[in-house]
C-alpha cells in the first residue's frame with residue numbers, strides 16, 4: 001500500500017510550485033554528450049563515472065558492455081541497464097553513452113511497422129528528431145518513460161509512433177493474427193492533455209498518421225464539446241486510442257462509459273501542468289482506472305504495483321520539475337528519463353534540490369560558468385530573447401512597433417487578464433492590424449475558429465493568455481511577445497516555446513515597465529541565457545549596447 005499512499009501524497013499533497021523547481025540545463029554540444037554531473041544537491045557533484053554511466057572515453061570498462069541491454073533501434077548506440085533486471089538494493093545503474101547516439105538517419109531505423117512507415121513518408125516525415133530517435137526504441141522496449149526535450153522538438157510523435165506501432169490499424173501484425181480476429185476492440189491508449197486545444201492538436205496528429213485507413217481508431221474526449229456525442233462515438237466506433245482533457249475523461253469514466261481497465265498506454269502530455277492542483281481529482285481518477293484490468297492483481301488487493309504491471313506510463317513535457325520525477329518513480333516500473341541525446345534511469349536522479357548539467361569542458365562543480373539551469377534546456381537554443389521598457393499605456397503601441405521592426409508575420413502576444421487582452425485586440429484592430437483574442441471565456445467553437453484563422457494567416461496577432469502557452473503548435477509563429485510578465489521562468493519557457501519550432505527562427509520580446517525590469521533580470525538568471533534590452537526606433541530593433549557591455553564586464 002505504501003506505493004499507493006505515496007502516489008497520492010505526491011499528487012495532491014506535495015505540489016511544489018514550479019518556480020521553486022528549476023533544474024539543469026545543457027551546456028554541451030547538441031549532438032555530443034560527453035559528461036554529465038549533478039551539482040546543487042547535498043552530496044556534491046557527481047560525474048558520469050560516479051553515477052555508473054559510461055562515456056565513450058571509458059574504454060577500461062568495456063568488459064561491462066556484455067551486461068548492457070541494447071535498445072531496439074538498429075543503429076542506436078545507446079545501451080541501458082538498470083531497469084527491471086538490476087532492480088534491487090545497491091544495484092548499479094549503467095547507461096552507455098557514445099557520441100551522437102541517437103542520430104537515426106531515417107524512421108526506417110526505428111523498427112516501426114511498414115504501414116506506419118508508409119504513412120510517415122506520405123505525410124512528409126522523413127528524418128526523426130533527436131528526441132524521437134531516443135524515445136521510440138525505449139518505449140517500444142516497454143519502459144515507462146519521462147520524455148523531456150525542448151519546445152517544438154517533436155515530443156508528440158516521440159510517443160505516438162511507438163503507440164501506433166502497437167495499437168490501432170497501423171500496428172505490427174503478428175503471424176498468428178493475434179488481436180485481429182473476433183476480439184472485441186478495447187481502448188488501448190489514453191492520452192491526457194491539459195487544454196482542449198492541445199487535445200485536439202494531438203487528435204489531428206494521430207489522424208494525420210492514420211490517414212484514410214481508420215480515423216475512427218482515435219476519439220477526442222475534450223471538454224466544451226458535446227458529451228453525449230462523444231459517448232455515442234465511443235460505443236459505436238470502439239476507438240483504440242482516446243485523447244482528451246482530464247475533466248472530460250474523468251467524467252465519462254465515472255459514468256461508466258469509458259472502459260480503460262485493459263489500457264496499455266497512459267500518456268500525460270504537459271505532465272507538470274497536469275499535476276497541478278486544478279486537475280487533482282480528475283487525474284486521481286484517471287491514474288486509478290486506466291490500465292487496471294480487473295482480476296489483474298493476484299493478491300486481490302488494489303496494489304498500485306499490480307496496476308503498473310498492466311500499463312506503460314509515459315510522461316511528457318519540456319519542463320520536468322522534481323515533482324514529476326518523483327511521480328514517475330511512484331507510478332512507473334523502473335522509469336527512464338528520455339532526452340534528446342540520452343536515456344538514463346530515474347533512480348539515479350535526486351528528488352530535491354536543483355539539478356544542473358555541466359558541459360564537456362568540466363566535470364566539476366567548481367566551474368560555475370559552465371553550470372546552466374534546466375529551464376534553458378526547455379527552449380530551442382536558436383531563440384533570441386529581448387526586453388523593451390515602456391509605459392503601461394504604450395505597451396500595445398510598442399507591440400505594434402516590434403512587429404513592424406521584426407517584420408513578424410505571425411505573432412502570439414501573451415497577457416494575464418482577459419479584459420486587458422480584449423482592449424489590446426481592439427487597439428491593434430483600430431490601427432489596422434489583424435488581431436484576435438483567444439482565452440477560456442470563449443466557447444469551444446469560437447476558440448477553434450480563432451485558432452484556424454491564426455494558423456491560416458487570416459489573423460496576424462493572436463492575443464491570448466496562459467491557455468495557449470503549452471503545446472500549441474503553429475509552425476509559422478515567428479514572434480512571441482509578453483505584454484504582461486509571466487509568473488516564473490517555467491511559464492516564460494512555455495510561452496517562448498510557441499516560436500522557433502523545429503529549428504525555425506524565433507524571437508521573444510518582453511514588454512515591461514521600468515519597475516518590472518528587476519523581474520526580467522531575475523527571469524534571465526533563472527533561465528540562464530541573456531534577455532537583451534532593446535528599443536524599437538525608426539522601424540528597427542536597436543539593442544542596448546551599453547547594457548550588453550556592462551553585462552560582459554560584470
Ligand SMILES: Nc1ncnc2c1ncn2[C@@H]1O[C@H](COP(=O)(O)OP(=O)(O)OP(=O)(O)O)[C@@H](O)[C@H]1O
Pocket residue numbers: 124125126127128129132149150151152153154155156157317318470471472473475497501502
Ligand atoms: N520528424 C519530424 N519531421 C518533421 N516534422 C516533425 C517531425 N516531428 C515532429 N514534427 C513537427 O514538428 C512540430 C512540433 O512538434 P511537437 O508539437 O510534437 O513539439 P513538442 O516537442 O511537443 O513541443 P511543445 O513542448 O511545445 O509541446 C509539429 O508540427 C510536428 O508535426
